[in-house]
C-alpha cells in the first residue's frame with residue numbers, strides 16, 4: 108500500500124529513541140521529511156543519521172518540551188526548515204511510577220507538564236499551518252494505562268487519560284479543516300522506558316528486568332509485549348491520506364490485554 112507520505116513535513120516529539128524514533132524511521136522509509144525533537148542532542152543526531160539512511164530527510168531540534176517557548180521554537184524551526192507542517196506525532200513522555208498511598212503531587216505535575224501540556228501546545232501550534240493547507244494529521248501516543256489505572260501508576264494513567272479527552276475535543280474542532288486527530292494506546296512496549304519502569308520490581312525480586320518483561324508479556328493474549336516498530340507502523344497509517352475515516356479515535360495496541368470499556 109502506498110501511503111503517499113513522500114515529501115510530507117513531519118514533527119515527531121520524543122523522536123530520538125524508543126517509540127518516537129521508530130515512528131520517525133517508519134515515516135522516513137516512506138520518504139517523509141522529519142523534524143525530531145527531544146533533549147538529548149547526541150541521540151537526536153544519531154537518529155537524524157538513521158532517518159537519512161532510511162530514505163527520509165532528517166532535522167533535529169533539542170528542546171525541553173515542558174516549556175511553551177521550547178514548543179514554539181520547535182515548530183518555528185521546523186517550518187523554517189521544511190516550509191510547513193503536515194503531520195505531528197506527539198510521543199514525548201516520561202511519567203514516573205509511584206504507589207498512590209504516598210504519591211507526591213509533583214509526580215502528577217511532572218507527568219501532565221510534559222505529556223498532556225506538550226501534546227496540547229504542539230497541536231495548537233501546528234494546526235494553523237495545517238489549516239492553511241486544508242490537510243493535516245495529528246497522531247498521539249497515549250497508553251493503555253489511561254483506561255486501566257493501577258495503584259502504582261497514577262501519574263502515567265492521568266497523563267494518558269487527558270490525551271484521550273483532548274483527542275476527541277481537538278478532532279471535533281479541526282476535522283472540518285481536513286485535519287484528523289487520532290491516538291494510539293500502546294500496552295507494555297519494549298523500550299528503555301519499560302525497562303526503567305520495571306527495574307525497581309526486578310531489583311526487589313532479585314531478577315533480571317528482561318525476565319520481568321518476558322513474564323509480563325507471557326500473561327497477555329499476545330504472549331509477549333509489543334515491539335516499538337509495531338506501534339510505528341500503525342502511526343504511519345494514521346499519518347497518511349489512506350487513513351480517511353478515523354476521527355478522534357483511540358486505538359488500543361495492547362496485545363489483547365483490554366477487556367471492557369472505555
Ligand SMILES: NC(=O)c1ccc[n+]([C@@H]2O[C@H](COP(=O)([O-])OP(=O)(O)OC[C@H]3O[C@@H](n4cnc5c(N)ncnc54)[C@H](OP(=O)(O)O)[C@@H]3O)[C@@H](O)[C@H]2O)c1
Nearest residue numbers: 121125126145146147171172198199200250295296298300
Ligand atoms: N514503553 C511502553 O511500555 C509504553 C506504553 C504505553 C505508552 N508509552 C508512551 O509512549 C511514549 C514514548 O515512550 P517510550 O517507551 O518510547 O519511552 P522512551 O524511550 O523513554 O522515550 C521517551 C522520549 O521522550 C523524550 N522526553 C522525555 N522528557 C522530555 C522532555 N522534558 N522534553 C522533551 N522530550 C522529552 C525522551 O528524550 P530525552 O530524554 O532526550 O528528552 C525520549 O525521546 C511516551 O509518551 C509513553 O508514555 C510507552
